[in-house]
Amino acid sequence: MNATTQMNDAILQVEHLSMKFGGLVAIGDLSFTARRGEITALIGPNGAGKTTVFNCITGFYKPSEGMITLNRADGSSYLLERLPNHEIPARAKVARTFQNIRLFSGMTLLENLLVAQHNKLMKASGYTVLGLFGFSGYRKASAESMELARHWLEKADLVDRADDPAGDLPYGAQRRLEIARAMCTGPELLCLDEPAAGLNPKESAALNELLMDIKNNTGTSILLIEHDMSVVMQISDHVVVLEYGRKISDGNPQSVRTDPRVIAAYLGVDDEEVETVLTEVGDEDVIEQLDIGPDAAHGPGTSSSYLAGPVTDTVGHSEGERVTVSKGASKAAQVDARANLPRKPSERATAKPTGKSSTAKPRGGRK
Ligand SMILES: Nc1ncnc2c1ncn2[C@@H]1O[C@H](COP(=O)(O)OP(=O)(O)OP(=O)(O)O)[C@@H](O)[C@H]1O
Numbered sequence: 496m497n498a499t500t501q502m503n504d505a506i507l508q509v510e511h512l513s514m515k516f517g518g519l520v521a522i523g524d525l526s527f528t529a530r531r532g533e534i535t536a537l538i539g540p541n542g543a544g545k546t547t548v549f550n551c552i553t554g555f556y557k558p559s560e561g562m563i564t565l566n567r568a569d570g571s572s573y574l575l576e577r578l579p580n581h582e583i584p585a586r587a588k589v590a591r592t593f594q595n596i597r598l599f600s601g602m603t604l605l606e607n608l609l610v611a612q613h614n615k616l617m618k619a620s621g622y623t624v625l626g627l628f629g630f631s632g633y634r635k636a637s638a639e640s641m642e643l644a645r646h647w648l649e650k651a652d653l654v655d656r657a658d659d660p661a662g663d664l665p666y667g668a669q670r671r672l673e674i675a676r677a678m679c680t681g682p683e684l685l686c687l688d689e690p691a692a693g694l695n696p697k698e699s700a701a702l703n704e705l706l707m708d709i710k711n712n713t714g715t716s717i718l719l720i721e722h723d724m725s726v727v728m729q730i731s732d733h734v735v736v737l738e739y740g741r742k743i744s745d746g747n748p749q750s751v752r753t754d755p756r757v758i759a760a761y762l763g764v765d766d767e768e769v770e771t772v773l774t775e776v777g778d779e780d781v782i783e784q785l786d787i788g789p790d791a792a793h794g795p796g797t798s799s800s801y802l803a804g805p806v807t808d809t810v811g812h813s814e815g816e817r818v819t820v821s822k823g824a825s826k827a828a829q830v831d832a833r834a835n836l837p838r839k840p841s842e843r844a845t846a847k848p849t850g851k852s853s854t855a856k857p858r859g860g861r862k
Pocket residue numbers: 516519521539540541542543544545546547548795796862
C-alpha cells in the first residue's frame with residue numbers, strides 16, 4: 496500500500512492534539528486515525544477526555560495544539576481546527592449526536608428529519624419567498640428531502656411513527672431518530688457520543704443493527720464514544736483507549752480487550768475475566784492494584800494539572816522491589832512501569848490467580 500492510498504484510507508487524522516482548560520490538561524498529545532468505511536470507537540473511563548476530543552473535531556472547542564484532518568472521498572481535505580464551526584458539517588461533512596438527546600420533541604419524526612435538511616432546501620429556494628413557490632429546483636429538492644427522510648425512517652424502523660411527536664417515542668427509538676436525522680445531512684463522518692447510554696438490551700441490539708447498516712450500505716464512517724462494551728466489541732473495527740487525556744491503547748477490539756493497560760485503567764469486563772487475562776499476561780501486581788480500587792489520589796478533580804508534574808512516587812512491589820512512577824501516573828503508566836521489572840522465568844510460568852475477587856469498577860458512574 497503506497498502513501499497516497501494510506502492517506503485516502505484515513506478519513507480522520509488526529510495529530511498531537513492537546514486541549515487545556517486553565518491548568519487542566521484534558522487532552523495531552525493525542526494522535527490516532529479513523530479509517531474510511533470503519534467504525535472506530537473511542538473509549539476510556541469517565542473524564543478521560545472522549546467528549547473533549549469530539550468537541551475539538553466538531554468545532555465546539557478550538558484545540559490548544561495539534562491538527563485534525565478530515566479527508567473527504569472526493570480527495571479534498573479540511574483542517575477542522577481552522578474551519579469555522581458552521582462549515583464543519585456543511586463542507587467537511589461531519590455530523591454528530593450528543594450524550595443528551597437533542598431532538599425537537601414537539602415536532603413529528605418526519606419534521607425532525609426535514610429540519611435537518613433545511614440548508615439544502617433554503618439553497619434550492621434561492622433564499623426568496625418567490626423561490627419557494629416558483630422554482631422547480633425547490634420542488635425537486637423538497638421531494639428529494641421527503642424521500643431521504645422516509646428512507647432513514649425506514650432504516651431506523653420508525654416509519655410507522657412518522658407523524659407522532661418525537662418526544663412521545665421510547666428512549667431507544669429517540670436515539671435511532673437522532674442518528675437518522677444526522678444521516679439526513681449526508682455526512683462522511685458520523686460522530687456518536689454514547690448512543691447506547693440508557694438503552695435496554697433490545698434497544699441496544701436495534702442500535703447495533705442500524706450502525707452496521709450505515710457502515711455496510713453508505714459511504715459514512717463512524718466515530719463512536721461508548722461505555723457499553725457489548726456495543727463496542729460487537730461492531731467496532733478499531734478501538735482507541737484514553738486515560739487522563741492520553742492514548743493508552745489502539746488496535747482491534749480483541750487486542751485492546753486483552754491489553755493489561757486497558758484492563759487496569761478501564762475495567763469494562765467481568766471481574767473473573769480481568770483476573771484471567773492478567774494471569775495470562777503474568778501480572779499479579781495489577782490484580783492487586785485492582786483490588787485496591789480506583790486511584791482517587793490521581794483521578795480527575797483532585798489535581799489542577801494531573802497530566803503534568805515532575806513529582807515522583809515510589810510504589811512497593813510484592814517481591815520487595817520498588818518501582819518509581821510519576822506521581823500523576825495513570826494506572827496504565829504504572830502497569831508499564833511494572834512490566835519493565837526483571838522477573839524470573841520460573842515465577843512467570845507458575846503465576847496463578849490470586850483467588851481474590853476484583854472489586855474495582857470503572858471510575859465514576861455514567862452521567
Ligand atoms: N469546558 C470545560 N471546562 C473545564 N474543564 C472541562 C471542560 N470540558 C471538559 N473538561 C474537563 O476535561 C476532562 C475530560 O472531560 P470529558 O467530558 O472530555 O471526558 P469524557 O471521557 O467524555 O467523560 P465521560 O465518559 O464522563 O463523558 C474532565 O476532567 C472535565 O472535567
